[in-house]
Amino acid sequence: MQEGRSKTDHLLMLARYYQHCTRCPLHQGRTQMVFGVGNPDSPLMIVGEGPGEQEDLQGEPFVGRAGQLLTKMLGAIGLRRQDVYITNIVKCRPPNNRTPFDEEMDACIPILRQQFAIIRPRLLLTLGAAATRAVIDRNARITKIRGQWFERNGVRMMATYHPAYLLRNPAKKAEAWEDLQAVRAALDALADDGSFTPPEAPNG
Ligand code: URA
Numbered sequence: 744m745q746e747g748r749s750k751t752d753h754l755l756m757l758a759r760y761y762q763h764c765t766r767c768p769l770h771q772g773r774t775q776m777v778f779g780v781g782n783p784d785s786p787l788m789i790v791g792e793g794p795g796e797q798e799d800l801q802g803e804p805f806v807g808r809a810g811q812l813l814t815k816m817l818g819a820i821g822l823r824r825q826d827v828y829i830t831n832i833v834k835c836r837p838p839n840n841r842t843p844f845d846e847e848m849d850a851c852i853p854i855l856r857q858q859f860a861i862i863r864p865r866l867l868l869t870l871g872a873a874a875t876r877a878v879i880d881r882n883a884r885i886t887k888i889r890g891q892w893f894e895r896n897g898v899r900m901m902a903t904y905h906p907a908y909l910l911r912n913p914a915k916k917a918e919a920w921e922d923l924q925a926v927r928a929a930l931d932a933l934a935d936d937g938s939f940t941p942p943e944a945p946n947g
Contacts, residue, residue, distance in 0.1 A: 833848060
Protein backbone atom coordinates (compact mmCIF):
# COMPACT_ATOMS: atom_id res chain seq x y z
CA MET A 744 0.00 0.00 0.00
CA GLN A 745 1.31 3.48 -0.85
CA GLU A 746 2.26 5.66 2.11
CA GLY A 747 0.06 8.68 2.80
CA ARG A 748 -3.17 7.32 1.39
CA SER A 749 -5.95 6.24 3.71
CA LYS A 750 -7.58 2.85 3.57
CA THR A 751 -10.69 4.58 2.22
CA ASP A 752 -8.69 6.07 -0.67
CA HIS A 753 -7.19 2.69 -1.47
CA LEU A 754 -10.56 1.00 -1.42
CA LEU A 755 -12.01 3.69 -3.68
CA MET A 756 -9.17 3.20 -6.15
CA LEU A 757 -9.74 -0.55 -6.07
CA ALA A 758 -13.49 -0.18 -6.59
CA ARG A 759 -12.89 2.14 -9.54
CA TYR A 760 -10.34 -0.21 -11.04
CA TYR A 761 -12.81 -3.10 -11.02
CA GLN A 762 -16.07 -1.27 -11.69
CA HIS A 763 -16.21 -2.40 -15.34
CA CYS A 764 -14.79 -5.85 -14.63
CA THR A 765 -15.66 -8.54 -17.19
CA ARG A 766 -13.64 -11.41 -15.70
CA CYS A 767 -16.69 -13.65 -15.36
CA PRO A 768 -20.13 -13.91 -16.97
CA LEU A 769 -21.87 -12.32 -13.95
CA HIS A 770 -21.05 -8.88 -15.36
CA GLN A 771 -23.64 -9.46 -18.09
CA GLY A 772 -26.60 -9.22 -15.74
CA ARG A 773 -25.45 -6.62 -13.27
CA THR A 774 -26.81 -3.14 -12.79
CA GLN A 775 -23.59 -2.32 -10.99
CA MET A 776 -20.81 -3.98 -9.09
CA VAL A 777 -21.37 -4.14 -5.32
CA PHE A 778 -17.97 -3.59 -3.79
CA GLY A 779 -18.30 -3.26 -0.04
CA VAL A 780 -19.42 -0.88 2.68
CA GLY A 781 -18.55 0.15 6.19
CA ASN A 782 -15.58 1.10 8.27
CA PRO A 783 -12.24 0.11 6.72
CA ASP A 784 -10.57 0.62 10.10
CA SER A 785 -12.84 -1.92 11.75
CA PRO A 786 -11.20 -5.04 13.16
CA LEU A 787 -14.18 -7.05 11.89
CA MET A 788 -14.84 -7.90 8.24
CA ILE A 789 -18.03 -9.73 7.27
CA VAL A 790 -18.16 -11.68 4.02
CA GLY A 791 -21.40 -12.83 2.39
CA GLU A 792 -22.03 -14.70 -0.82
CA GLY A 793 -23.06 -12.24 -3.49
CA PRO A 794 -25.40 -9.32 -4.13
CA GLY A 795 -29.13 -9.96 -4.46
CA GLU A 796 -31.68 -7.83 -6.31
CA GLN A 797 -31.74 -4.87 -3.93
CA GLU A 798 -27.96 -4.89 -3.54
CA ASP A 799 -27.55 -4.87 -7.32
CA LEU A 800 -29.94 -1.92 -7.60
CA GLN A 801 -28.57 0.07 -4.66
CA GLY A 802 -24.88 -0.78 -5.02
CA GLU A 803 -24.53 -1.75 -1.36
CA PRO A 804 -24.20 -5.21 0.20
CA PHE A 805 -26.85 -6.60 2.51
CA VAL A 806 -29.63 -4.03 2.08
CA GLY A 807 -32.47 -6.44 1.17
CA ARG A 808 -34.40 -8.70 3.57
CA ALA A 809 -31.37 -10.76 4.53
CA GLY A 810 -29.45 -7.54 5.00
CA GLN A 811 -32.07 -6.19 7.36
CA LEU A 812 -31.70 -9.33 9.44
CA LEU A 813 -27.90 -8.96 9.39
CA THR A 814 -28.27 -5.37 10.59
CA LYS A 815 -30.48 -6.63 13.45
CA MET A 816 -28.01 -9.39 14.33
CA LEU A 817 -25.20 -6.85 14.50
CA GLY A 818 -27.40 -4.59 16.62
CA ALA A 819 -27.94 -7.46 19.05
CA ILE A 820 -24.20 -7.37 19.83
CA GLY A 821 -24.06 -3.59 19.94
CA LEU A 822 -22.66 -3.01 16.46
CA ARG A 823 -23.97 -0.74 13.75
CA ARG A 824 -23.29 -1.43 10.09
CA GLN A 825 -20.81 1.42 10.09
CA ASP A 826 -18.77 -0.29 12.83
CA VAL A 827 -17.78 -3.18 10.57
CA TYR A 828 -16.76 -3.70 6.94
CA ILE A 829 -19.22 -5.75 4.87
CA THR A 830 -18.59 -7.31 1.49
CA ASN A 831 -19.26 -10.45 -0.57
CA ILE A 832 -17.29 -13.17 -2.32
CA VAL A 833 -18.69 -12.19 -5.72
CA LYS A 834 -19.33 -8.54 -6.44
CA CYS A 835 -21.96 -8.97 -9.17
CA ARG A 836 -25.41 -10.46 -8.75
CA PRO A 837 -25.81 -14.09 -9.81
CA PRO A 838 -28.99 -14.64 -11.89
CA ASN A 839 -32.03 -15.35 -9.70
CA ASN A 840 -29.75 -15.16 -6.65
CA ARG A 841 -28.32 -18.60 -7.32
CA THR A 842 -25.14 -19.63 -5.50
CA PRO A 843 -22.12 -18.38 -7.45
CA PHE A 844 -20.25 -21.04 -9.44
CA ASP A 845 -16.71 -21.93 -8.41
CA GLU A 846 -15.32 -20.24 -11.56
CA GLU A 847 -17.16 -17.04 -10.66
CA MET A 848 -15.84 -17.11 -7.11
CA ASP A 849 -12.33 -17.88 -8.36
CA ALA A 850 -12.52 -14.94 -10.76
CA CYS A 851 -13.68 -12.55 -8.06
CA ILE A 852 -11.68 -13.62 -5.04
CA PRO A 853 -8.61 -11.54 -5.95
CA ILE A 854 -10.75 -8.46 -5.23
CA LEU A 855 -11.60 -9.79 -1.77
CA ARG A 856 -7.91 -10.52 -1.17
CA GLN A 857 -7.03 -6.94 -2.06
CA GLN A 858 -9.79 -5.56 0.17
CA PHE A 859 -8.45 -7.77 2.91
CA ALA A 860 -4.86 -6.56 2.36
CA ILE A 861 -5.99 -2.93 2.64
CA ILE A 862 -8.31 -3.32 5.63
CA ARG A 863 -6.21 -5.89 7.50
CA PRO A 864 -9.08 -6.96 9.80
CA ARG A 865 -8.29 -9.00 12.91
CA LEU A 866 -11.54 -10.97 12.75
CA LEU A 867 -13.43 -12.32 9.78
CA LEU A 868 -16.99 -13.65 9.85
CA THR A 869 -18.24 -15.62 6.86
CA LEU A 870 -21.97 -15.89 6.25
CA GLY A 871 -23.21 -19.13 4.76
CA ALA A 872 -21.66 -22.12 3.04
CA ALA A 873 -20.32 -20.48 -0.13
CA ALA A 874 -18.38 -17.73 1.67
CA THR A 875 -17.16 -20.22 4.26
CA ARG A 876 -15.83 -22.57 1.61
CA ALA A 877 -14.22 -19.76 -0.35
CA VAL A 878 -12.51 -18.20 2.67
CA ILE A 879 -12.03 -20.77 5.43
CA ASP A 880 -11.93 -24.24 3.95
CA ARG A 881 -13.01 -25.55 0.54
CA ASN A 882 -14.43 -28.72 2.10
CA ALA A 883 -16.06 -27.11 5.13
CA ARG A 884 -19.58 -28.09 6.18
CA ILE A 885 -21.09 -25.05 7.80
CA THR A 886 -23.22 -27.08 10.21
CA LYS A 887 -19.98 -28.64 11.50
CA ILE A 888 -17.63 -25.70 11.70
CA ARG A 889 -19.91 -22.75 12.52
CA GLY A 890 -19.07 -21.02 15.75
CA GLN A 891 -15.46 -22.24 15.80
CA TRP A 892 -12.51 -19.91 15.44
CA PHE A 893 -9.83 -20.73 12.89
CA GLU A 894 -6.62 -18.75 12.85
CA ARG A 895 -4.51 -17.93 9.80
CA ASN A 896 -1.62 -15.43 9.80
CA GLY A 897 -2.90 -13.80 12.97
CA VAL A 898 -6.45 -13.40 11.64
CA ARG A 899 -9.25 -15.22 13.44
CA MET A 900 -12.05 -16.48 11.23
CA MET A 901 -15.45 -17.89 12.02
CA ALA A 902 -18.42 -19.06 9.99
CA THR A 903 -22.06 -18.61 10.84
CA TYR A 904 -25.33 -19.14 9.03
CA HIS A 905 -26.32 -16.81 6.23
CA PRO A 906 -29.17 -14.48 7.26
CA ALA A 907 -31.18 -15.58 4.19
CA TYR A 908 -30.97 -19.15 5.54
CA LEU A 909 -32.06 -17.90 8.97
CA LEU A 910 -35.11 -16.25 7.38
CA ARG A 911 -36.08 -19.66 6.01
CA ASN A 912 -35.04 -21.58 9.15
CA PRO A 913 -35.74 -19.34 12.15
CA ALA A 914 -35.04 -22.25 14.55
CA LYS A 915 -31.35 -21.83 13.66
CA LYS A 916 -31.27 -18.27 14.96
CA ALA A 917 -30.26 -19.45 18.43
CA GLU A 918 -27.02 -20.93 17.05
CA ALA A 919 -26.28 -17.79 15.05
CA TRP A 920 -26.88 -15.79 18.20
CA GLU A 921 -24.25 -17.87 20.03
CA ASP A 922 -21.81 -17.28 17.17
CA LEU A 923 -22.36 -13.54 17.31
CA GLN A 924 -21.81 -13.55 21.06
CA ALA A 925 -18.43 -15.18 20.38
CA VAL A 926 -17.64 -12.44 17.85
CA ARG A 927 -18.54 -9.82 20.43
CA ALA A 928 -16.30 -11.50 23.01
CA ALA A 929 -13.41 -11.53 20.52
CA LEU A 930 -13.94 -7.81 19.82
CA ASP A 931 -13.96 -7.12 23.55
CA ALA A 932 -10.71 -9.09 23.90
CA LEU A 933 -9.17 -6.89 21.18
CA ALA A 934 -10.32 -3.86 23.14
CA ASP A 935 -8.33 -5.16 26.12
CA ASP A 936 -5.11 -4.91 24.13
CA GLY A 937 -6.06 -1.37 23.08
CA SER A 938 -6.57 -2.00 19.37
CA PHE A 939 -10.31 -1.37 19.28
CA THR A 940 -12.88 0.62 21.21
CA PRO A 941 -16.11 -1.28 20.79
CA PRO A 942 -19.46 0.43 21.19
CA GLU A 943 -21.38 -0.54 24.35
CA ALA A 944 -22.86 -4.04 24.12
CA PRO A 945 -26.61 -4.08 24.75
CA ASN A 946 -27.80 -5.80 27.92
CA GLY A 947 -29.04 -9.38 27.95
N1 URA B 1 -26.79 -12.02 0.40
C1 URA B 1 -25.44 -11.93 0.35
O1 URA B 1 -24.74 -12.92 0.50
N2 URA B 1 -24.92 -10.74 0.15
C2 URA B 1 -25.64 -9.64 0.02
O2 URA B 1 -25.05 -8.58 -0.16
C3 URA B 1 -27.03 -9.75 0.09
C4 URA B 1 -27.59 -10.95 0.27
